[in-house]
Amino acid sequence: MPLGRNRVKPVPSVRESDALRLHSRRVACWSFELADRAGLSLHLKAILWRAALHHHAAALLVNDAGRARLLADLGIAESGGEQTSEEQGVRQVLAAFHRRSEEPVSPEIAELASILEKANVLDEAFETESWNPGELEHDPWVSEILGKLRVLPDDDARYVKQHVPLLPPSAANAIRMDLDSLSVNDLCRMGETDEVLAAYLLRAANIAPNIPPARVETVGQAIEHLGFDTARSIAVAASLRPLFDQANLRKLWNHSLDAAQISEELASISDCSSRPEAFLAGLLHDIGQLVMLQLPANFQARYARLIGEGCPMQEAETVLAGFTHADCGAVILETWDFPSAIVRAVGNHHRLSNPSDKLAALLYLAEFWCAEEEDLPSSIRLHAALSACGLEGNLLLGSELHLNPPVQVLRFGAEADDLRA
Ligand SMILES: [Fe+2]
Numbered sequence: 001m002p003l004g005r006n007r008v009k010p011v012p013s014v015r016e017s018d019a020l021r022l023h024s025r026r027v028a029c030w031s032f033e034l035a036d037r038a039g040l041s042l043h044l045k046a047i048l049w050r051a052a053l054h055h056h057a058a059a060l061l062v063n064d065a066g067r068a069r070l071l072a073d074l075g076i077a078e079s080g081g082e083q084t085s086e087e088q089g090v091r092q093v094l095a096a097f098h099r100r101s102e103e104p105v106s107p108e109i110a111e112l113a114s115i116l117e118k119a120n121v122l123d124e125a126f127e128t129e130s131w132n133p134g135e136l137e138h139d140p141w142v143s144e145i146l147g148k149l150r151v152l153p154d155d156d157a158r159y160v161k162q163h164v165p166l167l168p169p170s171a172a173n174a175i176r177m178d179l180d181s182l183s184v185n186d187l188c189r190m191g192e193t194d195e196v197l198a199a200y201l202l203r204a205a206n207i208a209p210n211i212p213p214a215r216v217e218t219v220g221q222a223i224e225h226l227g228f229d230t231a232r233s234i235a236v237a238a239s240l241r242p243l244f245d246q247a248n249l250r251k252l253w254n255h256s257l258d259a260a261q262i263s264e265e266l267a268s269i270s271d272c273s274s275r276p277e278a279f280l281a282g283l284l285h286d287i288g289q290l291v292m293l294q295l296p297a298n299f300q301a302r303y304a305r306l307i308g309e310g311c312p313m314q315e316a317e318t319v320l321a322g323f324t325h326a327d328c329g330a331v332i333l334e335t336w337d338f339p340s341a342i343v344r345a346v347g348n349h350h351r352l353s354n355p356s357d358k359l360a361a362l363l364y365l366a367e368f369w370c371a372e373e374e375d376l377p378s379s380i381r382l383h384a385a386l387s388a389c390g391l392e393g394n395l396l397l398g399s400e401l402h403l404n405p406p407v408q409v410l411r412f413g414a415e416a417d418d419l420r421a
Pocket residue numbers: 023027055056120
């Protein structure tokens with residue numbers, strides 16, 4: 001399936017009003033989590049949620065026309081009709097948050113306004129990370145807020161190591177090979193001794209768009225018809241696919257396969273990496289999610305709620321676990337003895353903390369083109385990644401990045417599924 005122009009995203013330029021709306025929604029999520037940890041009632045959480053959603057609009061409270069519009073938006077009658085205690089609470093929290101009210105507030109309202117302030121600071125710290133990496137760790141107030149929200153114990157490194165999945169034997173053989181010096185003969189041998197790989201190669205060779213004049217029936221013919229690069233990609237992907245062969249991992253595999261092909265294409269137009277290394281790194285960039293999916297139920301329930309409310313995966317993981325799927329990915333790949341360049345790049349593929357890590361920048365771009373929205377949109381990070389790869393944004397926006405049709409036989413949901421039998 002070609003990655004058509006409709007899937008090529010422009011450099012993000014989120015409208016200010018959209019950015020504020022998304023920020024307010026995340027602040028509502030963090031507020032709810034903080035209120036939950038403080039043991040507040042559902043009634044108080046509901047007040048806080050509504051106040052957080054409107055905490056930027058609340059500046060209008062000092063303006064008569066603006067106030068009328070805001071209150072109508074909040075569903076609160078300004079005069080006449082009775083206000084419920086929830087509506088009064090929302091007004092009081094917003095007034096206290098913006099320090100607009102001269103009147104003393106109750107301890108409850110003061111606590112809600114304080115929680116809203118913390119949630120706002122936390123989200124601003126996430127946004128600031130784009131141009132000031134380390135903001136989260138170095139700001140003591142933010143660290144304290146994160147400490148309150150975390151649901152896992154502190155010995156996370158041990159926990160992650162205990163949940164590293166086993167590397168499938170087929171993958172171990174393929175990965176330990178030096179992909180940059182793999183030969184046609186090596187590939188032929190692999191295909192002739194691995195029935196599943198042979199089936200993928202034959203199927204890939206016999207599908208559109210380059211259907212051969214005569215049906216391809218041997219591994220050697222398939223490699224010749226597909227071309228060495230494509231055949232090698234299929235071999236590497238086929239070796240790792242079993243790791244993702246569970247209902248809850250198949251979507252992740254399909255995303256990883258897309259990212260691998262985009263990484264490979266980006267490698268071919270930049271000097272960030274060799275094509276085989278980029279393909280392999282793309283396939284494994286989110287492997288850490290295999291560990292995240294095994295985290296305890298109290299993490300999973302809160303995580304699902306945050307994602308459902310529009311929090312990016314990376315932020316929800318940081319808040320609840322104190323580590324991310326990128327961190328877990330680096331631990332997994334290190335345990336599997338992967339080359340240090342890939343371990344480092346996978347660990348940094350959302351952070352870009354090291355401007356000279358070109359492979360991490362390439363993976364960041366692949367994530368961006370896959371449009372998975374795992375992280376907060378950041379034009380600063382996007383431009384940093386483009387610059388690390390020596391690429392121009394405009395050049396890329398005008399170029400065609402393609403998914404390679406024969407490699408699609410490795411997707412779950414593709415006709416190739418019957419080959420696993
Ligand atoms: Fe805010």
